[in-house]
Amino acid sequence: MNGRTHRAGPHVPGHRTTRNGAAPPGPSRRNFLLGAGALGGAAALGLGGCSGAASAFTGGTLDFWHLLTGPDGQILTRMLEDFQGEHGDVTVNETVLAWGRPYYTKLAMASAGGRAPDVAVMHIARLPGYAPGGMLDSWDLDLLEELGVGPDTFPETVWEKGFYGDELKAIPLDMHPFVLYYNTDVAEQAGVLGPDGLLEGVDTEEGFRDVALRMGEVTGGHGLSYGYLDDAANMWRMFDTWYTQMGGTINLPEGGPMEIDEDKAIRTLEWIRSLLDGEVASASNLGSSAIAEFGTQRAGMFMGGVWEIQSYRDQGVPFGMQMIPPIFGRPAAYCDSHSFVLPHQSSPDPDKRRMVHEMVASLLKSSVQWADAGHLPVYLPVLESEEYSQLDPQADYAEAAEHAVYDPPAYFTGSGADFSEYFGDHLLQVYTGAVPPERGLQNFIDRINELLAKPSPL
Template sequence: MTPLRPHARSGPPLSRRHLLAGTAALLGGAFAAPALAGCSSTAAASGITDISYWHLLSGGDGITMATLVADVEKKLGDVSVKQTVLAWGAPYYTKLAMASAGGRAPDLAIMHASRVTGWAPGGLLDPWDLDLLAEFDVTEDTFKPRIWEKGFTDGRLYSVALDSHPFITFFNTDIADKAGVLTSDGTLIETSTPDEFVDMALEMQAVTGQHGLSWGYLNDGAQLWRLFYTLYRQHGADMVLETGKPAEYDEDAALESLKFMTRLVDGKIAAKNGDINNGIAEFAGQKSGMLFSGVWELRTMQDAGIPFDATIIPTLYGTPAVYADSHTFVLPHQSNPDETKRRAAYEFMATLLKGSIDWAGAGHIPAYLPVIEDPAYDELIPQAHYANAADLINYDPPAWFTGSGSDFQTYFLDAIQGVMLGSTTPEAGFTSFITRINTLLAKPNPVTA
């Protein structure tokens, strides 16, 4: 493995779970959010504080969130929450940025933890007050260290995590049992090297007659990046993207990770050129033994009625690591916030965190430690079987252009899809990616420029 060094060579598409009915109407609704300062006389007269809340959670996640919001409103009694749901990815972040910059921001919003780095320095977010959070039992010791620390930028807390949602392994317990790769306690046999994992996948392929592993990458930079960054970080390698300087990375770890990924898509272990929707359908149809995807596919597999379990991605290169992101609560910037509404936003957020065991039903790992330490969480299967991923998560390398819903993963797709298809070498593909990243690093954060 080569050491970290500068190297001067050189947003994912929407998945089916993120598509919203009536997107145009929902996007237009963003501009219906009321101005934030003043105008609270109606709330004061009724004894109810109205707060506005934006998020990008749709499908099953959206239904779960709506239920959680209703539960919090019932518990508090004096807070009414108006939800605005926008399309996942660029539409959401564009609208939220415009609202924050234009003085029409909501009282509270959801952002991916990986996006906060690019927003906080430009004044689009207000920091959380640690003392006020503590009044509502939200403190450092109620979160895993990696998750709590990710909320800080320049020494101030700008995001409070609702969850972590890692990239994991789903596996069919019947197929694994028939393939002889299931232990007596129902877990997959340990694989600690690439060769051991390949052998296990081939044993499953012998049972299914189709593939041992389902994983889709075609036209999907998010899927490519999630697996690559998991394997890359398992080498113990870091990636530093600092504005004004060339990227620092471990080239040997990157190339080895890419070569292993191409080894998987041989048409036998996994499909040569499949996309994630085909991969999900294949696993749900019991035509493969494993699936690499995010925890958000849990409900899909439950609905399919197949025998399955889930675990973290096997550690194949020595260092336990998984790619993940978090849904986090942020305070979009307000130049003159209504203090009653702001306090209500704190109380609403904290109360939702404390009741987030229902959020675990969607597959996500709740970030609030008292929830996952409750014995009730141990009864959630398979969620409890991959809860340890919260100790191993790795967010995108911080930079103004990285993070879920950004173009960063699309740049990775542009450079690396040809590697997976065999039309270019890992060396050429990764050099192309780094060249593009270095071009971005040479530019200032447009939010702060």
């Protein structure tokens, strides 16, 4: 490392999906997708169902835990109903638990006791906190290949993220990157909307700032909306995006110390501070107020997660989406992935296990539906399909799948874990301008080194 490197759809009759025991609630913009034409669309890909031999599991219930609610949960339920419509008397019993720490605590307890559900959703960056303790069983790679799922059907970085050692512990359904939203009407009035429908002139520091100021002149407010005061995770997403663009990496070796390029980290913090100047962006936005600022069209751009897409559609905002522009050279898409895992069972039923593999293969092949909520499907036959290429604005950030950046592996990183909270604890005052970047960064490094110096609880 360079610089001062511190080693410091409709319900199918007779097949039901239950949710907690109750009936469910009802380079250019598309270069990444150019291979789609040769694939011949969804029908040629066999996206409607699974291939391979039939399972010996002919009836019964599969218990499925997840933490997906709202539009995400409703879409998942429809996808599960489609699967059940193809598989006789199989019922998928969905148990929906509270997002974050409550969910992961209950999943760990069930897995440790060997009385876990048949399958569950896990953010893939949480894998280092579960796989080492034997809380996850391994997927059958041969069976997955038989069902059309394997390393050739995923972006390499995303597929490899599901491994612990030589064992596949998590199968990614998507990646949900940190992206740039922009108001297309405002961008057009400001003269910064390119012929491809994307923002132009935003690929340098000066250019990005100029575009933001021009859009702010149109809105009468800010050019960029970004919330962080009560959202440590969003603070971390922005930092890691720009830091990675600069070529920065972070390693958290067991026993420590943390490895981080301090020069690049300080440069990143200085850049963020320059944006939060009250002119380009508000110096004091909450996560919710930033979302509202863009939603009420008082800001020309917004940086956030892809999951806000439905909210802005509902509000009638004219918007597009794209990757965060590679201002510092390397394209980077900070993200996590919803993935499927096999929580440890003491005596798993082999026929049930095969049916779970079939269920997951089915969900992957129908994941163009999942894209409706903004998530980027990572099953390549879907991502490269003609059907996906027609989604607007989702297709405009499809290339993010090739530039995925996850949290550095450690038992305390990943969505809903404590890592971003530690970052927020020590860097918030840097973002507000109350302390210099060097001091805040050193305090963060010291805190992480304290954790690394202790034995993992796993």
